Amino acid sequence: MVIEWRPNRNSSLSLHQQIVDWMKQQITSGEWPVATKLPSQRSLADSFGVNRSTIITAIDELIADGLLETKVGSGTFVSNNTWNVLAASKQPDWRKYVRNGLHEPNIQTIQDINLHEADTAMIRLGTGELSPSLLPVKKIEQTLQSTAFDAYSLGYSEPKGDKRLRQSISDHLKEKGVNVSPGSLMIVSGGLQALQLIAVGLLPKGSLILHESPSYLNSVHPFQSAGMHLAGLSKQGRGTIPNQIKRINRKRKASLLYTVPTFNNPTNATWTKEERLDLLSICKKEQIPIIEDDVYSDLWLEKEPPPPLKSFDADGLVLHIGSMSKTLSPGLRIGWIAGPMPVIERLADIKMQMDYGSSALSQHLVATWLSQGLYSKHLDWLRRELLARRDFTLALLNQYFEGIAKWQTPQGGFYIWVELGKPIVNPTLFKLAIKEHLLINPGYIYEPNNHTHLRLSYSYASEDQLAYGIQTLSNIIRRLI
Amino acid sequence: MVIEWRPNRNSSLSLHQQIVDWMKQQITSGEWPVATKLPSQRSLADSFGVNRSTIITAIDELIADGLLETKVGSGTFVSNNTWNVLAASKQPDWRKYVRNGLHEPNIQTIQDINLHEADTAMIRLGTGELSPSLLPVKKIEQTLQSTAFDAYSLGYSEPKGDKRLRQSISDHLKEKGVNVSPGSLMIVSGGLQALQLIAVGLLPKGSLILHESPSYLNSVHPFQSAGMHLAGLSKQGRGTIPNQIKRINRKRKASLLYTVPTFNNPTNATWTKEERLDLLSICKKEQIPIIEDDVYSDLWLEKEPPPPLKSFDADGLVLHIGSMSKTLSPGLRIGWIAGPMPVIERLADIKMQMDYGSSALSQHLVATWLSQGLYSKHLDWLRRELLARRDFTLALLNQYFEGIAKWQTPQGGFYIWVELGKPIVNPTLFKLAIKEHLLINPGYIYEPNNHTHLRLSYSYASEDQLAYGIQTLSNIIRRLI
Incomplete structure (x- = not known):
């Protein structure tokens, strides 16, 4: 309460x-x-x-x-x-x-994170969000100051969302090699709503969804609450991913495969081009459509990642999800789904029954940012800022976490997936951190039995907070080991 | 397509x-x-x-x-x-x-309406929405021009939504005699999302929902898609509403009662104060919580309606839903739910899993409009405009529908519930109207076997369109009779 x-x-x-x-x-x-x-x-x-x-x-x-x-x-x-x-x-x-009620509650640790995030005294070491200092607030205000609305755009939107915005997104996707017409695109209120619509719109109860483990899907419940089952694939698992897919699909037909192929949440892993082509090929053979959650790919730091799965998809196999939440501002609540037209029209019909469309103000703003090049200018700046934050955070980890943990250098996105030497990542550690005003994202949010990993983020906390927070966290951990 | x-x-x-x-x-x-x-x-x-x-x-x-x-x-x-x-x-x-997929599709007529609404050549005689000419576009632009954001407000919002907005809504509700603290309020993306959250958040599958028939709930499917059953209550039915509630609840325990007590959609009926107190008393005795869908009550025309059910509720029996969609602009996608705090916190937790909150731009704008008195000034103007539209439309009905239909004079809201003398309101009539570029809302959307009623709306079409549309519609109907 x-x-x-x-x-x-x-x-x-x-x-x-x-x-x-x-x-x-x-x-x-x-x-x-x-x-x-x-x-x-x-x-x-x-x-x-x-x-x-x-x-x-x-x-x-x-x-x-x-x-x-x-x-x-x-x-x-x-x-x-x-x-x-x-x-x-x-x-x-x-x-x-x-x-x-039918819908699963958030797991307790996530409810606690949501609550404590409202407390400005907390240092948020795991938050998957841009720091307020990285949001282009002044530029957004400037855009709003020169905004003129067509009265029609303030009415209920058409089922797929604002046409001008869909055109801008179609153009934006072309730059990534993805060719989808505006009619095969729909606007959603963020990536999570996209998953919600797919869960209730395309699957009978009890369907099997494959996903990479650890997975963002364990930290939210759009599929589980609709009565679907999840099966994890693991790069550390028995056999290659394609072999795991074949093995599972032989026992029980999978309905969809969910993946974050670029700057994964939480691991920050990125599939190579070859891995992408292999995945498409096996999913095509096994007739398992793919949900490509591509909300981080604009946030590369030093070099562009391989093109999205959707860019190689000549068979309408991939539902492609994008969003402005990780790059421009989560408060806008604007994302999209691209896919075969009958699927998009079905999902748009359900969205009309769920919330009658997304905010017209937000759609208008994003269309302006995309079409006037403001978005890509903002990305140039943002990448430099995130790169500096990444290096700053890696230096802190080298200083305070050496000998007690391992990690990879992130090539983009927000996250460092830190592996501790001892399995001490449990609710007790989470609560000890809270006592020190540190908010962390423990591995067990993303993989129920994972007690060795933490998702750290270099995108949210300030440099001072990162310095103090990572040092303090390492003290807590060293006491527990 | x-x-x-x-x-x-x-x-x-x-x-x-x-x-x-x-x-x-x-x-x-x-x-x-x-x-x-x-x-x-x-x-x-x-x-x-x-x-x-x-x-x-x-x-x-x-x-x-x-x-x-x-x-x-x-x-x-x-x-x-x-x-x-x-x-x-x-x-x-x-x-x-x-x-x-699990979620029910919209019925075909509603899918057709949603599609044809994108066609500007259509005259929309049934649309439950303010005409573009009634949206305060210039004033909204002015507000945006003087908008300064706190960067925090562009991040993900806290589960219940922007605190400043919740405070303004709490103040706004006080003027209607409803006392709820901001902590017992949550922001939603319109009234329909409120129903969606209640459906998946508070009820086991197969629960029974009572509602007035004809009903808005037959035209959308938040409860049906979650596996709930509906039972209709009717003022024209056997016995009083309280007796119908008792009778049904004796056979099978009802979980909730849904009502639009003020300027009902689609009938425009309004419960008297005595009827409201009776309903509360019977629902309290039978232990059936009430969903009060109160999205039209600000739109009274000549005199204020009785206070909301929630204003008489000393037992936490009523979940009260409000919205800016019918009064300020549907494109904002801002509404709210007020109710007991544990219920609100459960629903807010689910909203965090569905779309991570509503648009920060929209929340900011509505908070400004409520707290600076812009909203109530707008309502004063809007009521005069709607009154003139109502009278204009009634005059047209008197001229063209006399002898073939009956209707009541609306006291507020948007709708005239027109009863034809013959049961000709079927998909054929709907399609004949489309051929003449008229979009109508047939009674069977709101009550499956209703082939005698039309929901006309005086809020959307222009005077010219209303004049041409109502005359043309009467010609079509006279040909069918």
Whole structure:
């Protein structure tokens, strides 16, 4: 539970009384239904900016009133007897609803990361996002200042999204060797929505999805929540990837293969051109369409990566996903899917039922950035900045992680996939880091049994934060080893 | 299939050759997979801006090449033998994927509406959207021109959405008598996404949802696609609504009740204060939480409607949905859900897995409009405009529909629910209207067996279009009766 209220220090009411009144109101209004668990006393004291003793007095009073109850060892809860206290109140059992929904919750560590990211005191060592200092805020403001809208563009968009934007994306993809017409492209609200649409739009329940392990797909659940099964492929695994695909597909027909072939999340591995051609060839033979998640490929540092799988695809085998979230700004929520037209039209029809299209303001801005060359100018600058950040971070790793970990030099993207010598990457390490105000992305988010890896990112934290954070993290780790 | 390409009249290649080359490329690249159905010759001629004879020549050539085939009575298709023709081509069977996905497709009439809305020659008599002339485009541009971003706001947003926006919405709701703190509010990308999140976040498969019939829920499928069942309640039905709820709930426990209590879509009915209190009381007794879809209530015309259900809710029984789509601009894709905090936090966690939050540009704009009073000024103006449109449209109905239909005078919102004397509202009428360039929303979209009603809207078409459209529609209908 996130508390955003604070007592008013200038009020004539005591802090303790204001807290009692506010909590009573949360309970009686149904905002805190029966059995809601309150944050810890320490955390409430922090949120309210008061002493812990004030919290204890307030809670004791509400317990005496019968509104709260304490269960030894597990915390303070909104009382089950509330209905005795509040005349005529009879609340629905929302707990049951929250528990019974179809969609998988995020795993606890990811929920914790999402929550703690709102805390500006945290040093975010694993965040897969550009630092605020790398977002072209002033340039975006300038574009908005010269923006003139066609009134039609502020209405509901057509199913595939703004035509001008689709044309710009089609032109942009041509530069990467990918030829798709605007009609075979649809706009989505970021890469994750693309996966969501594919999961509910193209597969019967129980379908098998192949993916590289470790995998971004273990950290989000678009396929799992729709009732699909995942099977991992591993470059470290038994046999080559093509052989693993053949072996699995013989036992049970796979419906799709998901891959991040360029600057992988989380490993930062990039498939060579030969590996790409091999993958296409085996998937064609085995009739397994490919989802190519290509949201990092614009972020190469010293030399361009091999062309996307889609550029070699003469058979309509590849659904190609791109996005502006990693390169321009995640807040825009603009991405796209390119693929065979009947597939795109099916997915666009579902998107119309899910959110009626993406933000017209965002679509307009991205179309302008692509068509006026602002995007490619921004990339030139961004690559230099990321390169400097990468080298800075590698120097820190050399200084503080030597002897306790191994890593590769990233050729692009955001991530360094750090392998520790000992299997100590577990929720305890995550929590110890939080105590030191460090937010890390542990390997087990991406591969359930992985307790040796961390996804570090050089894209988000400032140089000072990286310096302090990596040193502190190495101290924590050395204590555990 | 939507064709967005046109041959180049200045090219040295003949039109026919350009068309052959382009279609070949669509097929060989996999954009048109095997068995894709081509649009009719007439429609291709329209799209390409060429004579039908040019189309026929081009298609004949591709048939001779083995790339297309004609099935008598059902049209032209990409040939199954493509793989014989294109060396080494072996395409995945995308048709199977499109057919087998979990999510329900839109019903055909709605897919047709979505497609035809892109055609500016269409007169849209049923569109539930503000006319471009009613969108405050210039004022939105002005706001954007003075916009300064905090770089943090262009990053991924926190799970519940921008805090400043949630505070403004909380203040806005207070004016309607609804007291919810910003922490019990989450931002969504429009009201439809709110329903989507509730469907996959709070209900086990097979849950029963009660709703008023006719219902907006029959025209979209967030609950049905998640495997939920719907049961209709009707003011014209056996017994009062409370008695219908009791009767159904006795046979089978209902999980939620969905209602649009103010300026209903499609009927424009509004529940009285007494009906609202009765509904809350019965739902509380029967332990059925309520989804209050309140996206039209700001659009009252002469007097304010009764306060929202949520304003009478002391038990956390009501999930309240609001949106800027019907009042400010659908292209912004901004709405919200207010409800008990554990429910909101569950839904926010799922939203983070679906699209990582709504557009930061849109959130920023709406927060500014609400907090600076621009939104309420806009509403004052908008209400006067809609009132004039309503009266203009009613006068046309009096002139052209007298004797063949009945209707009520709308007190707000967009819709007139027109009841014809004869059950002629079927796909034939819909297609006859399309031929005359009229787009209508037939009753059967909202109630499968309803062949007597039309949802007309006075919010979208211009006065000229309304005058021509309503007269023409009455001619079509009189011919059918």
